[in-house]
Amino acid sequence: MVTLLKHREEPAFNYLYDHYSGALYSVILSIISDRELANDLLQEIFVKIWRQIESYDTTKGRLFTWMLNVARNASIDAVRSKNYRQGLQNKELTENVHHAAGSIEINSDKIGLRKIVQKLKEDHRILIELSYFEGYTQDEISKMLNMPLGTVKTRLRSALLQLKQAIKP
Amino acid sequence: MDIQAYIQSGIIESYVLGLASAEEVTEIEELRKQYAGIEQAIMQFSILLEEQAMANVITPSAELKAKIIAAVQSESGKSHVSPLISQSDPVPPSESSSAVVRSISKWKFTAAASVILLVCSAVLNFYLYQKFDNKDKAYQALLTERNTLQASNQVYQTNMKQWQSAAEMMMDPVMAKVELKGAKGSNEVVQVLWNTNNKDVFVMTAKMPAPSKGKQYQLWALIDGKPVDAGVLDPNCKSICKMKNMPQADAFAITLEKEGGSVEPDLQALYVMGKV
Numbered sequence: 001m002v003t004l005l006k007h008r009e010e011p012a013f014n015y016l017y018d019h020y021s022g023a024l025y026s027v028i029l030s031i032i033s034d035r036e037l038a039n040d041l042l043q044e045i046f047v048k049i050w051r052q053i054e055s056y057d058t059t060k061g062r063l064f065t066w067m068l069n070v071a072r073n074a075s076i077d078a079v080r081s082k083n084y085r086q087g088l089q090n091k092e093l094t095e096n097v098h099h100a101a102g103s104i105e106i107n108s109d110k111i112g113l114r115k116i117v118q119k120l121k122e123d124h125r126i127l128i129e130l131s132y133f134e135g136y137t138q139d140e141i142s143k144m145l146n147m148p149l150g151t152v153k154t155r156l157r158s159a160l161l162q163l164k165q166a167i168k169p
Numbered sequence: 170m171d172i173q174a175y176i177q178s179g180i181i182e183s184y185v186l187g188l189a190s191a192e193e194v195t196e197i198e199e200l201r202k203q204y205a206g207i208e209q210a211i212m213q214f215s216i217l218l219e220e221q222a223m224a225n226v227i228t229p230s231a232e233l234k235a236k237i238i239a240a241v242q243s244e245s246g247k248s249h250v251s252p253l254i255s256q257s258d259p260v261p262p263s264e265s266s267s268a269v270v271r272s273i274s275k276w277k278f279t280a281a282a283s284v285i286l287l288v289c290s291a292v293l294n295f296y297l298y299q300k301f302d303n304k305d306k307a308y309q310a311l312l313t314e315r316n317t318l319q320a321s322n323q324v325y326q327t328n329m330k331q332w333q334s335a336a337e338m339m340m341d342p343v344m345a346k347v348e349l350k351g352a353k354g355s356n357e358v359v360q361v362l363w364n365t366n367n368k369d370v371f372v373m374t375a376k377m378p379a380p381s382k383g384k385q386y387q388l389w390a391l392i393d394g395k396p397v398d399a400g401v402l403d404p405n406c407k408s409i410c411k412m413k414n415m416p417q418a419d420a421f422a423i424t425l426e427k428e429g430g431s432v433e434p435d436l437q438a439l440y441v442m443g444k445v
Binding site for chain 2 (some may be wrong): 010013014017021022023025026027029039042043046047050051060061062064065068069072073111112113115116131132138156157158159160161163164167168169
């Protein structure tokens, strides 16, 4: 499959799309709620996967893990881009909703992995939210939460272990 | 190394989720080659994550699929363009020697062009450096000029302040003004101001001629006919000069004494004198 993709065989791409688009779309929507933007992102991500398939190293992990990281990074970049933030600000002004960094309200319409994260202990939840879904570095989180970097690191790791337990069927 | 502890530290999960730091990534990618347990743990968590994602699918619309397939096709079309061109530019075998000549002359041309560009660049660099150097010098000159102006401005300001305080003193009603007139009938006039409250004494030096070398003016207060030293005049004081405090005085006199002043006045060198 990967070899076919690397040779840029289009049927292989069709298969890839049919098989993984739903899962990747769900990943995007867990980070970005705007459907239109998510559609654009899904296209951007598949083009990126198609373009960068050569850089995917089968020894370093599964294809889906690689695609998942491509999708997550692209979604976070989109959230952090100026246009999206301005759009969000306007929305906030009109809808009068307060959204401060680090104090994400527990939203019932969170999906996928993010939904599972909502069930974790508050200090675990916030660390995964900020690092995995909002893309802040541990250094930034340490400053944001006024917490030593070492504490952020160990607490995030134990949060991820909790998350793993929660995913397990 | 305690592999079990490493696996259970949460590093595997942060690596798979893309949350590990660059050093941690290097470390774990080294370790997974050495320890099958680590490799296995990475795979297990990756699969767990994949299963979770595959169980939570949101299917995008069919139009979106068509759009994306089209986008990717145009993308792969682009990437095929370059190999096609290079393939459709074949060199017939019979012309191989001329092709070699062509490629050598091409190489020569490139080399010549590079040398010309290098020379141009060197000339431009030299020219720009000269320009920069000139500007730098001009800037330094301006800087010096500005400092000079600032310094003289400061001098003017100090003088101005001195004159202002002199004027204020002259108008102050507590200041007794004593006119010292030239001895021997000359028409020199020197003003002495004497504060009747705190008894401070000032001399207006503006009209006095500069003393000859090694000499200095000295002010005397006459009390019951006896001269008392009221201080020498600072040659640097150009407007109004503060002298010694004099609780009482019947008259003031200025003599020209040797530099540093004298204990007894040289009455031969009496310059001006006036009664209070």
